[in-house]
Each structure stands twice: as structure tokens, then as C-alpha cells.
Amino acid sequence: MRHREQLMAGAKKCLEERGYARTTSRDIAAAANAPLGTINYHYDSKEALLNAALLEMLQEWGDKVRAQSAAGRRVESMWERVVGSEATDRPLLVASAEALAQAERFPEIRQQIAEAFEASRTEMAADLHGIDGTDSAEARELARAVGSVHMALVAGLTQQWLIDPQHAPSARDVAAGLRRIADDLDADASDVPDVPDA
Template sequence: MGNKEDLLAAARACVYERGFAATTARDIANAAGVSLAAIGYHFGSKERLLTEALTAESGREIGDALDERIKAASKDGRSPAEAFPLVWNDIAEVFARNRQMLVASVENVIRIHRTPSEAAHMSGLLAEAVSELADLVAQSHPELSDDQARAIARLYFALLNGLALQWITEPEGELPSGDELAVAIAALASRS
């Protein structure tokens, strides 16, 4: 790995071990075996390094798991409505495999909220994530219009974040199943 990759890995390790508040730039640089100046050179600030480190990890672990679920659920010509519950059934298993990262991500959201430049950066990253998710939904269900695929992607993104936060708060609690969520959406749709 190069210095940039070493810094990303070290930032994640430090946050997982110490939390955001207790992690210093020096901790990260020491763990990566690089100078403090390397953080500024590669990322501009410790805050940007932390955002990039967790966003990359979240995308790789949670995002890839959601992508796999969407692809698997749409096999055999299932409609979006038929695929929906399959995407969300047992999602807690994905969260359990990524507990440290999810907790760190929640801490990061609070930190970002208080840092306007990071909030603007994260807004762009979130828009990109939804756009990529919409592309995947459209590929998985070519019968959907672009607007429909984007709306489903936004729903999936909101559900993912909401269910993850609920799971972090109460890991032993019961999340709604994909089947229950599908019943709720069908009930809402039938009332329109």
C-alpha cells in the first residue's frame, strides 16, 4: 500500500479503537507510519481523511451487500414489488457483520453536521451513492422509467440508513422484515 491507502486504513483502525473524539491526526499518522504532513498532502485535513476512510469502507461493505441483494432479488424476472422483500429480509445480518463501521459512521454523521465543508462534501457523496443505486435498480428492472428507478433507489437508501440506525440503537431488537415492509408499502399504495 502507498501512504494514502495506509492513512485510510490507519484512520479506520484508530476510529474503531478510540472513537472520533479521541482520534488525533498524530494517532493516525503514527499508525500509518507516515508524517503528519502526509495527511494534509493527501486529504487536506484530518476531517476529510476520516470522511473518506469511512465512506469508502461503508460503500465497500454495506453498499456492496445491498447491491448483491438487489441483483439476487431481481433474478428470474421478478418484478420490483416481488424483489423488494428479498432485498430487505435478514438485513440485520449485514449490519451485524459491520457493527464497528456502522457505529463509526453514526459518529461521523454528527461530526460532519458540525463541519460545513465536510457536510457539503458528504452531500455530494450521498448524491453519487443514490445515483449509482438508481443505475443498479434500472439495470435490474429495465421495465422501470428513470424516475421510478431513482425513486426506488432513494427509498432503498432511506430504508438502509434508517434500519441501520435502528439496529445500532438496539442490535438485539427486531427489525421489520422485508415482507413486513412490503405489506406496509402495499397498504399505502392501495389507499391512494
């Protein structure tokens, strides 16, 4: 069990310092102060270990940015923490982007990330909007939709901050943009004529 924990800590350290794509099995073993063969023994492969470490780190990051805020400002506060983390957690976000690129060629990576995405959708809907996706099929569908929009925004915002931080939107910009989009959606809905019941 000691080697398993050491390997996880070593993999996390390598992800922060070297990134996903540049980390080798030898790097992890050296950072973990563990024999090279223990990676395959405990995790089957370097990729499986890196994925497990990355997903654990992303879960911790998600918990941090979704932490409860003052009443009435949960969503905007979350976006403030996401934007703030783009600077403080940049190595993690770069490693995450690298892992997503690997998912195209490694079905097991894709599966692990997809499962983490699915769990995150309902967590975001519950934490930020109080939507309990277990109440009914309708609530489950709504939780998935709301969580998916937040995840799309996080992914897009992260890409913008990694590539062009000078022009990336602030939390206030995100909130203003969402308000305008919501207003336009409401206006579009009110323009649709009522269809009489058959």
C-alpha cells in the same frame, strides 16, 4: 504516493478500532507508520482524510450488501445482508453515525456525505430495481425516489440495530412491512376518484 496509501489504510483501521470522534491525527499517523505532517500534506486535514476513508469503506459496504442475489429475491436478499452486517460491521456503522453528527458543524463533511448519498440513490435503484436513471428525466426522478426510500430504510434500520438490537426488525419484518405499506398505497390510490379531462 506511499504515504497517501498508508494514511488511507491507517485511517480505516482507526475508524474500525477507535471510531470517528475519538480518532486523532496522531492515532492515524501511528497506525499508518507515517509522519504526522503527511496528513495535511496529502489530505488537507484529519477530517478530510477520515471522510475519504469512511466514504470508501461505506462504498465497499454498499457494494457488498447490494451484491446480486437469486432472481426474484433481490430486494429481500439485500435486506438480509443489511441486517446481517449490523453485527459484523458494527464499528463501521458507529463511525458513520458519528460522522453524520459532525456534518452539522463541518460544511465540507456535509458536502462529501451528500455527494455520496446522491450517487448511492441511483446505484440502489439500478441494482435492486433495474431503473436506469439516465434514460429520461422521469427515470431519473423515479430512481432518486426509489433509492431515497431504500436509503431512509437503511439509516433507520441501522439506528435501531445500534440502539436496540433485540427489538430491531429482521429482513423478513422489513419485507412484510413494505408489502403492507405498498398494499395500503395501492388501496389509497384506487379510492381517489377519476378527474375528467377538461
